[in-house]
Amino acid sequence: MTKRTVQFKIYRYDPDRDEKPYMQDISVELEASDKKLLDALVRLKAKDDSLSFRRSCREGVCGSDAMNINGKNGLACLTDIDKVAQPIVLRPLPGLPVIRDLIVDMTQFFKQYHSIKPYLINNDPPPERERLQSPDDREELNGLYECILCACCSTSCPSFWWNPDKFVGPAGLLAAYRFLADTRDQATNERLDNLEDPYRLFRCHSIMNCVDVCPKSLNPTRAIGKIKDMMVARAV
Amino acid sequence: MVKRIVVGAHYGLRDWIAQRATAVYMAVYTILFAAAALGLPEMSYPAWHGLFSNGLVRFLTLLFFFALIYHAWIGVRDIYMDYIKPVGIRLALHVVTIFVLVGYAGWAAQILWRL
Numbered sequence: 001m002t003k004r005t006v007q008f009k010i011y012r013y014d015p016d017r018d019e020k021p022y023m024q025d026i027s028v029e030l031e032a033s034d035k036k037l038l039d040a041l042v043r044l045k046a047k048d049d050s051l052s053f054r055r056s057c058r059e060g061v062c063g064s065d066a067m068n069i070n071g072k073n074g075l076a077c078l079t080d081i082d083k084v085a086q087p088i089v090l091r092p093l094p095g096l097p098v099i100r101d102l103i104v105d106m107t108q109f110f111k112q113y114h115s116i117k118p119y120l121i122n123n124d125p126p127p128e129r130e131r132l133q134s135p136d137d138r139e140e141l142n143g144l145y146e147c148i149l150c151a152c153c154s155t156s157c158p159s160f161w162w163n164p165d166k167f168v169g170p171a172g173l174l175a176a177y178r179f180l181a182d183t184r185d186q187a188t189n190e191r192l193d194n195l196e197d198p199y200r201l202f203r204c205h206s207i208m209n210c211v212d213v214c215p216k217s218l219n220p221t222r223a224i225g226k227i228k229d230m231m232v233a234r235a236v
Numbered sequence: 237m238v239k240r241i242v243v244g245a246h247y248g249l250r251d252w253i254a255q256r257a258t259a260v261y262m263a264v265y266t267i268l269f270a271a272a273a274l275g276l277p278e279m280s281y282p283a284w285h286g287l288f289s290n291g292l293v294r295f296l297t298l299l300f301f302f303a304l305i306y307h308a309w310i311g312v313r314d315i316y317m318d319y320i321k322p323v324g325i326r327l328a329l330h331v332v333t334i335f336v337l338v339g340y341a342g343w344a345a346q347i348l349w350r351l
Contacts, residue, residue: 198247202251
C-alpha cells in the first residue's frame with residue numbers, strides 16, 4: 001500500500017475547555033507501513049497532540065483501544081484502516097461517562113465484573129502440585145477465558161445502557177460462566193444465587209449485539225444461555 | 237433509605253420460564269384455534285356460538301387469556317425496569333398495570349361465558 005490520506009470525523013470533548021462535545025473533521029496522511037486504525041490514530045496524535053485515546057499493546061491483547069468505529073464498537077488496533085468506510089467516524093464507547101475525547105470512565109464496567117467474583121473459589125486445602133481437570137472439563141472453558149475486558153460488548157448492549165448499575169452485562173456474565181463452568185470451583189450455588197435476579201442476569205434478551213462486536217469472536221449470549229440452563233437444572 | 241444499589245430479588249428465573257411457557261401455550265392455542273375456526277361449516281354467529289358452547293374450548297380460551305395476561309405483565313414490567321427509574325413511580329405503575337390486567341382477565345371470563 002502506498003501513501004494515502006484518510007478522512008476522520010472524531011468526537012472531541014475536553015471538559016476543562018469545551019462547553020459540550022463536538023465532532024472534529026480531520027485528515028491525516030498515512031505511510032505505506034500503516035495498516036491498522038490505531039496506526040492512523042497515532043499519526044493523528046502526532047499532528048494534534050490534544051487528541052486523547054487509550055492504547056497499549058497494539059495487538060488486540062490488552063483491550064485498551066476499544067472505541068465506536070463507524071457506529072460499531074471495536075478495537076482500533078485490530079481494525080484494518082483500508083477496510084473502513086471514510087470519513088471514519090470515531091466516538092467513545094457508548095453508555096459510559098466520557099473523561100476526555102475517546103477515553104471513557106470504565107468504573108461501572110469493572111464494578112460489574114468484580115461483582116461476579118472473577119476468581120476461583122475452592123476451600124479444599126491446596127494439593128501438593130495442582131488442581132487437575134479432565135481434558136473434557138477443560139474444554140468447556142474455551143471461549144470463556146480469552147476475554148480481554150475491552151468492554152466492546154457491554155457498551156453495545158442496550159440492557160447495560162439502561163441499567164449499568166444493576167445488570168452485570170455480557171462481559172461480566174461471560175466471566176461468571178467461566179467460573180460456573182470450572183470443575184475446580186466450589187461456589188456454584190452462591191454464584192447462581194448472585195445472578196438469580198430480574199436485573200443481574202435476566203435483563204439479557206439475547207439480542208446478541210455482544211456477539212456481533214466481540215473483537216475476540218467470543219459468544220457471551222451462549223454463555224448466558226448456559227447460566228440460564230444451570231439455573232433451570234437447579235430449580236426443577 | 238440509604239442510596240445503595242440493591243439487587244437480589246429471587247424471581248428472575250421464575251418469570252423467565254413463565255414468559256417462555258406462556259408463549260408456547262399461546263402459539264399452540266393459536267394454531268388449534270385457527271384450525272377449529274377454519275373448520276367451521278360457515279362463518280356465522282350460530283357456528284361461532286356452537287364452537288364456544290364446548291366447555292373445553294372455553295377452558296382453553298380462558299387459559300389463553302391468562303397466559304396472555306401473565307406474559308404481558310412480565311413484558312410491561314421489563315419496560316418499566318428499563319425506563320422508569322424512580323421507585324415510587326415504578327411501584328405505582330406496577331399496581332395500576334396489575335389492576336388493569338386482572339380486570340381484563342375478569343372481563344375475558346365474562347365474555348366467554350356470555351357467548
